[in-house]
Amino acid sequence: MVDLEKMRTIAKETVSRDDVRYLIGWRQGTYGFRVSPHFMKGPEEAEKLIFSPLCSNNLATYLTLTEKLPVPRGEQPDSRKIAVMVKGCDSRAVVQQLIEKGIERERVFVIGCPCEGVLDLKKVEEKFPGILSPVEVEWSGDKIIFTLPDGVKEVPKGEVLAKKCLSCRYPNPVMSDITLWDEVKSLGDGNYEDVKEMEEKNPQEKWSFWKDKFSSCIRCYSCRNVCPMCYCEDCVLDRLNPQWINRSANISENSAFQLARAFHLAGRCIECGECERVCPVDIPLMALNRKLAKEVREQYEFEPGLDPESKPFQSSYRPNDKEDFIL
Amino acid sequence: MDSMKLSKDKLNSFVAILAEQKQLYMPQAEGETLKYSPVNAKVQPDLVFSNTAVPAKSVVFPQVETLFRYEVEKTDIKMPAGEEERVLLGVRPCDARAMSIVDNLFSWDVDDPYYLGKREKTIVVGLACQKPGVNCFCSSVGGGPASTEGLDVLLTDLGESFLVKPLTEKGEKLCQAAGEIFEEASSDDLNSAEKLHQEAAALISRSIETGGIPEKLPGLWESGIWKEVSNACLGCGICTFLCPTCHCFDIQDEIEGFEGRRCRMWDSCMFGEYTLHTSGHNPRPTRRERTRNRINHKYNYFVQKFDVIACVGCGRCISSCPVNIDIIEILQQVKEAQ
Amino acid sequence: MSEQFQPNVVAFLCNWCSYAGADLAGTSRIKYPHNLNVIRVMCSGRVNPLFVINAFQQGADGVLISGCHPGDCHYMEGNFYARRRFSLMNELLEYVGVEPGRFNMSWVSASEGAKWKDVVAGVVEKAKEAGPFDQFRRNKINW
């Protein structure tokens, strides 16, 4: 069960430690069902922290997103830890960053929050439109309880939960320095029914589906920036020399961008679904990521973001990897 | 020219008349995304929506636009074909107002032939807003749900019919061309339109008193609020690409076989690469400086240059931000900061 | 089209095996289709997935990556990485609607001139069958 009191107490303790720079958690957003990442600097901010089915942001992103400015001459780099609150999926992002040496273990303090699934805001805001005042939302068994301005509403989980959560196998952090409450049962079996359905279509059907989706891309790169695994300092999309993908937004360049983005996550995507959540034009990005995740899992029995000691998928191999497609 | 009335069952024929005369642009769903796209006379008009995801600026300032073409290793420069006459139907007053704000920039000092060329040949038929979204705050920045700035014709949905109000010469001509399908509007119609406008204005639930903000911003340059409000920022381009007044662009060359073009495309001040020097030096190295620039550009620099806030309060940047960075909240903090 | 469609196939050949194999096919006067644009790379492991995407963007109707047989890599393990990478690439391309057979990978050693001929013939045949690639070709969109 979510215990906000305990969460705030631990947050206070953590952020007061000498070796912790700040803590990244969630806070109530500015309106309606929105939640915002909160960067907590001192214990007095503990009351702002929340944990609810609205906390979909994957905070592990900020571990690699924060710009590293050059340290002024004569000063020491700040080597204190960054404390971060993680759900099950987010913890896999942290592990994968550790596998890739994107972050150092001794620079992070991981606070685990077992999670019973987060909401799909699009579904929620469609169900309860036009709500401005902040709403409290809680888990209650297989229901979600909304405390709306005009009363309390119970909604079955299946109606409002994010798609990724309905088949989630890792609701509990796979790695943490401290776990805030009891582990929860996993919601799904991690099936790939949706992927299989797409696989069965013929090339024309597949392309007409993706053509539609790719052509609406406006290249805001939100999917790239929100991804905890997208942290190359020099991204191929920003490079001019060589310029593999033109800046123009059209079906050709957008497809190239989306394929490159998805492929870059092959064997790395931990299926937190953030890319799909943030997309302002509703491209089903997870369908691409999940296709690759499925192949990696089924053909190579590999899952990213579970064992910090494992080797990255694409920089390892087995001599007997499948090669039936090779001529 | 006086206001007229268009019965809703004649909307289809109105659309057909417009589409025959000029290239008609209307909000169309591309997947689940509403944006302005060219349509033909047979389109079934659907004007019931709060606002499009992509603003109407995309018609006069497209995401990608060819500046000129050339052949590789040759020196002749070929200009793109001239602009077609266009009509935009269903534009919300905030988007139209944004166009008139951006006009300032593109006609400042040097005229921008591409933007102004499109703008001059575009007739904007607006539809007064009756269902403001949760994050609309147009009335705080000088607009309103029935603002007419930037519009050539304003439609108001009266239920069974539209009240059609031509506002400019261009708009009058357009209405005259479709003259026969209109009915005369009674004073009752005018009154009920006025009442609907007021009701819509009352529905706007968010607001901010913007007076004093432009004057206050310069003093907050080194303030801690910029770090505070940009902590959660992802540095993506949603807020700027979907902003109806954001007008910054990049210019690039593209080559296809032996043909090439120089084109411009939307760019975002939230991208690190936007200001990056070739030397590797970046005058705006972190999201803090970029956020500060974005707010200052809209609420300070633009005001200094053109005496108008470069924000129309459409609320898109608030609704679409993946991490709930809320421009009203930032402005509130600016007001409260010492 | 009165004439039969002649596809444009881009082939990335590893310097040590497949390029030598293609060379051998040439010096042995083995006839094979001429629709191939060969790009020599040092190792099949050097081929960046973006090369493949870009080849399709710039007008390839088919792509072939060819390297040493597993275990024979001049750099010990380059082709093992390539195998993993492009097996997934193949899946991804098919998933978005690129016809099966447009993207190919083969192992051809320096002594397999005859196999090279068969591989090329097969790849060109498949590309012919699939027809011109136009899914995300650049093609001066909105110029």
Next chain:
Amino acid sequence: MCDNANPYVPYMATIEDTWYETLGDRCVKTFKVTLDDAAARDCWSHKPGQCAMVGLLGVGESMFCISCSPTEGDFLRFSIMRAGKNTQALHEQEIGDKITVRGPYGNNFPMDDWKGKHIITIGGGIGQAPLRPIVEYVKANLDQYAGLTMIYGARTSGDLCFKGEFEDMSKRDDLSCHMTIDLEEEGWNYNVGFVPTMLMDVNPSPENAIAITCGPPIMIRFVLENLKKLNFADEQIYTTLENRMKCGFGKCGRCNVGSLYVCKDGPVFSYATLKDVPEAFA
């Protein structure tokens, strides 16, 4: 640009002459170009301090300062350091090749207002390029100015641009010319030391003088400090800024420092203007 011309469409220009100023990884090559179109040549008039967009069709364009004074003749000079995609491609061009030029953009050094004053240029590395037009302009009208002092430095003697010109100038007794390099070098007969230090050694009088500085940001910072120590007023100090630019005439939005567009309101600013612009020295 000619009136009524599309401001995005460049003029074609031919490279008349080209030579290397410095060698190495980030070498500087100077291009002397003339516009192909006679009408374009007629409407082109630039002043010291202005910039132009130089590029190649199929590659792109970047903003460079025009490094010659209009008093030198009916041509343009650009001194370009090889750094990115565009400059690499430009460096590959030879005599007779075509490049594109549009401009001139920005404001200029107020050479007329400075008449009768002592002009002091303080440059570092490639930062001498925008100062060179001043030097040439004053040299051509030496009777109208009270004098010309040049301080120019680079890391090594190999990094000094326009070295031949400086050597010639240092032989003249109507000009005061000071060259310096950061570290001692064999065969180097001029000064050794950083530019800001050199400035203190030269110790120019602020009376009836104008100091213009351009160079790496760190140098500018110390030069400004030292000029203040030498009692130069803010209005007597000028510098020229450069930012990433795309259009050159205040539309694309990226070159702003505070509310000023470098391409329109600049690139030449007096320190009196800039000291209140928070982003100027970022």
